[in-house]
Amino acid sequence: MPGTSRSNATAPKAVRAKRPPADPAQPRAIPVLLRYVSCGLLSVASGAAWRFTLSPNAVGIVTAFAGIFFLLLGFLIGGVAWYVRDLRIRARTPERMPDERLVFSFVVFVIVPFAVLAVIGFVWALALLIGVH
Numbered sequence: 001m002p003g004t005s006r007s008n009a010t011a012p013k014a015v016r017a018k019r020p021p022a023d024p025a026q027p028r029a030i031p032v033l034l035r036y037v038s039c040g041l042l043s044v045a046s047g048a049a050w051r052f053t054l055s056p057n058a059v060g061i062v063t064a065f066a067g068i069f070f071l072l073l074g075f076l077i078g079g080v081a082w083y084v085r086d087l088r089i090r091a092r093t094p095e096r097m098p099d100e101r102l103v104f105s106f107v108v109f110v111i112v113p114f115a116v117l118a119v120i121g122f123v124w125a126l127a128l129l130i131g132v133h
Helices: 013-017 029-053 061-092 099-130
Strands: none
Touching (some): 029 099, 061 099
């Protein structure tokens, strides 16, 4: 029937389903998104645990840094856990985990949160030295 929306319905199923193989060096969108979500959930849980257990009622310069530290610590712990998982996969089957993916995982989920924590710590120490209340 001309004009139907299923114009490729007569093609064999094998031809329609044939796609180019995915490049293992490129991180897939869904697993990377799930990594961000899981690290974010760990971060929020860590921050909430700090807020509801250790934090004082009044937030000052020291307690503000502690809150930020616990938030980033959750993300950092999640990132290290994902990186260790990637290393274990690489040890078992090296072809499943290319070098580019390991570097991506390490930089994005370990180095960047640590660098953000270092910059925030530097600004906090500077504010403490200046005497901001």
